[in-house]
Amino acid sequence: MEPITNWRSWLIRPFILFTLILLIKGYITWRPIFEETPIWGPLLTEIPFIWIIFCLIEGFARKRKLIWYMVTNLLVTALFFTAVIYFKYYGNLFTYHALDQAGQAVEIGDSVVSLLAPQYLLIFTDIIVLTVWFFASKRARKWRKNVVNHRMSRRVVGSLLILSLILCTTNIWPNRASMNEVVKAEKMGILNYEAYTLLADHEEDPIPLDRISQTTINELKGIQEPADPAYYGAAKGKNLIILQMESLQEFMIGLTIDGQEITPNLNKLSKASLYFPNFYQNAGQGNTSDAEFTVNTSFHIPPRRAAVAAYGSKELPSLPKLLKEEGYRTATFHTNDVTFWSRNQLYAALGFDNYYDKSFFGTEDTVFFGSSDEVLYAKTTEELQKMDESDQPFYAQIISMSSHHPFSIPEEKYKMTLPARYEGTLAGDYIRAQNYSDYCLGLLIDELKEKGLWDNSLLMLYGDHLGLPIHSLSDQDLVLMREVLGHEYSYSDMPNIPFMIFGSGIDQPAAMTQLGSQVDIMPTAANLLGVSLENHLHFGQDLLNQTENMIPERYYWPSGSVIAGDTLFIPGTGYEDGTYYPLKKGGTSSSGVTEDQYNRMLELFELSNSYVRQLPDRPGAEEE
Numbered sequence: 251m252e253p254i255t256n257w258r259s260w261l262i263r264p265f266i267l268f269t270l271i272l273l274i275k276g277y278i279t280w281r282p283i284f285e286e287t288p289i290w291g292p293l294l295t296e297i298p299f300i301w302i303i304f305c306l307i308e309g310f311a312r313k314r315k316l317i318w319y320m321v322t323n324l325l326v327t328a329l330f331f332t333a334v335i336y337f338k339y340y341g342n343l344f345t346y347h348a349l350d351q352a353g354q355a356v357e358i359g360d361s362v363v364s365l366l367a368p369q370y371l372l373i374f375t376d377i378i379v380l381t382v383w384f385f386a387s388k389r390a391r392k393w394r395k396n397v398v399n400h401r402m403s404r405r406v407v408g409s410l411l412i413l414s415l416i417l418c419t420t421n422i423w424p425n426r427a428s429m430n431e432v433v434k435a436e437k438m439g440i441l442n443y444e445a446y447t448l449l450a451d452h453e454e455d456p457i458p459l460d461r462i463s464q465t466t467i468n469e470l471k472g473i474q475e476p477a478d479p480a481y482y483g484a485a486k487g488k489n490l491i492i493l494q495m496e497s498l499q500e501f502m503i504g505l506t507i508d509g510q511e512i513t514p515n516l517n518k519l520s521k522a523s524l525y526f527p528n529f530y531q532n533a534g535q536g537n538t539s540d541a542e543f544t545v546n547t548s549f550h551i552p553p554r555r556a557a558v559a560a561y562g563s564k565e566l567p568s569l570p571k572l573l574k575e576e577g578y579r580t581a582t583f584h585t586n587d588v589t590f591w592s593r594n595q596l597y598a599a600l601g602f603d604n605y606y607d608k609s610f611f612g613t614e615d616t617v618f619f620g621s622s623d624e625v626l627y628a629k630t631t632e633e634l635q636k637m638d639e640s641d642q643p644f645y646a647q648i649i650s651m652s653s654h655h656p657f658s659i660p661e662e663k664y665k666m667t668l669p670a671r672y673e674g675t676l677a678g679d680y681i682r683a684q685n686y687s688d689y690c691l692g693l694l695i696d697e698l699k700e701k702g703l704w705d706n707s708l709l710m711l712y713g714d715h716l717g718l719p720i721h722s723l724s725d726q727d728l729v730l731m732r733e734v735l736g737h738e739y740s741y742s743d744m745p746n747i748p749f750m751i752f753g754s755g756i757d758q759p760a761a762m763t764q765l766g767s768q769v770d771i772m773p774t775a776a777n778l779l780g781v782s783l784e785n786h787l788h789f790g791q792d793l794l795n796q797t798e799n800m801i802p803e804r805y806y807w808p809s810g811s812v813i814a815g816d817t818l819f820i821p822g823t824g825y826e827d828g829t830y831y832p833l834k835k836g837g838t839s840s841s842g843v844t845e846d847q848y849n850r851m852l853e854l855f856e857l858s859n860s861y862v863r864q865l866p867d868r869p870g871a872e873e874e
Contacts, residue, residue, distance in 0.1 A: 279330040295439025298417035305411040430808035456860035483780025484755030489707035497717030513688040523752035534805030541714040548772040548788035550858040562595035563871035585620030623690035631697040657683035713747030765799040817842030
């Protein structure tokens with residue numbers, strides 16, 4: 251073979267060519283994920299990992315060497331692409347744990363597509379061009395022959411392999427303990443972070459059960475149970491209806507745009523209820539199903555994976571089981587297929603008597619994954635009326651879905667005229683979808699009143715999780731959100747969801763200013779219904795009898811994030827380099843979360859995970 255004598259010949263060596271290609275893709279991937287992309291970032295973190303693979307190809311591959319390079323290029327490109335899309339929705343790094351969600355990809359295809367920007371798809375351009383050229387060009391056949399005949403020096407390959415291993419170890423080892431997953435991935439490099447997560451991921455031994463008690467939990471939270479709680483038994487013996495509203499964020503309450511009231515029914519309810527505007531989500535990777543889990547158990551979501559994937563096989567202490575002991579019938583209503591997010595496992599673990607899914611609601615008037623909220627509420631209230639005819643009270647959880655991401659509801663469902671400046675934007679579609687959802691809520695209230703259910707029921711309403719991840723918003727969306735909010739849309743706006751309690755037992759409506767979150771709903775409901783939680787470990791608190799609260803956040807925010815006082819705290823590598831975001835509109839950042847609160851929050855998460863992991867498995871769970 252002729253010696254390589256010019257730079258073009260050097261460039262077409264696959265080791266050099268694919269190094270340059272993947273280096274460029276590394277920079278493309280870093281830019282939307284990390285706040286800054288230093289010039290040496292991908293070069294010193296991503297390339298050493300890639301070189302390890304390339305050195306193995308050079309050392310062991312023979313005739314199919316070029317194919318192995320192209321396969322590596324495809325796999326790394328796919329991982330980079332997935333990391334960007336995943337970050338745009340969750341604000342976190344994709345890991346192999348997210349493969350639990352692979353089965354949901356078809357169902358949420360529209361949401362995935364909405365996150366795609368044309369420039370991200372360009373990352374696959376070289377793969378298409380090289381593949382076509384590889385099979386169609388005579389020059390490619392000559393190149394393949396030269397690649398096969400030319401082998402890099404074993405000494406060079408060995409030296410590069412050792413150097414790459416040293417650099418990867420240097421990137422990974424000092425950053426293992428970093429609390430913030432995004433910071434950890436930036437320090438390690440995305441590929442090193444993915445490999446580290448896969449190879450080093452294991453759960454520590456759980457905290458022994460004899461060290462987990464309600465007293466310990468309350469001490470960590472800094473609260474004491476009142477001897478004579480207010481509102482105790484105010485709704486005793488009444489029906490309980492918990493309405494979980496899809497993607498509903500707090501800023502929608504009271505919102506007007508160009509004189510249009512966007513959520514008139516929610517606005518009325520907020521004035522006729524115990525209304526908690528300073529309320530926050532606890533859902534994570536499992537989104538809606540995580541919210542169902544947390545609300546019904548008062549446990550925190552797991553450190554990795556959706557709650558149903560991690561805990562669905564367990565015998566979960568729950569609100570449905572607690573109320574069944576009090577003589578309640580229990581049911582849950584959701585228009586999607588029950589196997590979506592493995593809800594068949596979740597509902598069995600929670601102990602609902604019955605669930606109603608797509609097989610009950612059908613495909614009439616479909617919006618996104620199932621029948622519209624109009625159909626959901628009409629058919630649900632018919633079943634509730636039948637349940638109400640017995641001597642038993644009922645507990646019903648209703649899961650709305652018509653305002654699901656990406657919020658592109660059918661045109662015939664429009665109930666408002668969207669200002670022209672909002673048309674074609676995610677923020678505009680979100681506002682219009684929530685307007686439709688509010689319209690359906692009005693129908694539900696009318697149905698409950700018409701069927702005689704309103705006056706004999708305690709109703710709780712809350713949003714399941716955020717609708718507008720800040721990383722998904724375009725510049726135009728951010729301008730519109732500033733118009734809506736009166737300030738820049740920030741990390742502290744995202745988790746803020748509304749919570750309202752109205753109906754039986756609520757005689758004096760009021761706006762409640764204390765902090766709360768979804769994990770607090772079960773203890774609050776139990777107090778109103780006069781049901782003791784003495785034998786039910788819970789990580790939330792009764793919001794009607796506590797004023798101080800500390801809210802751990804996970805997944806949409808880096809591990810270690812916590813809300814307390816007037817601040818959302820997001821850690822860096824640890825507490826010392828964390829960032830503070832004010833909760834109040836127009837407020838300023840302050841160190842409102844202490845290091846002691848941060849450490850207590852981490853311990854609460856660990857206690858919750860340890861406790862649920864040690865619960866017994868359900869009989870037959872493995873066969874589901």
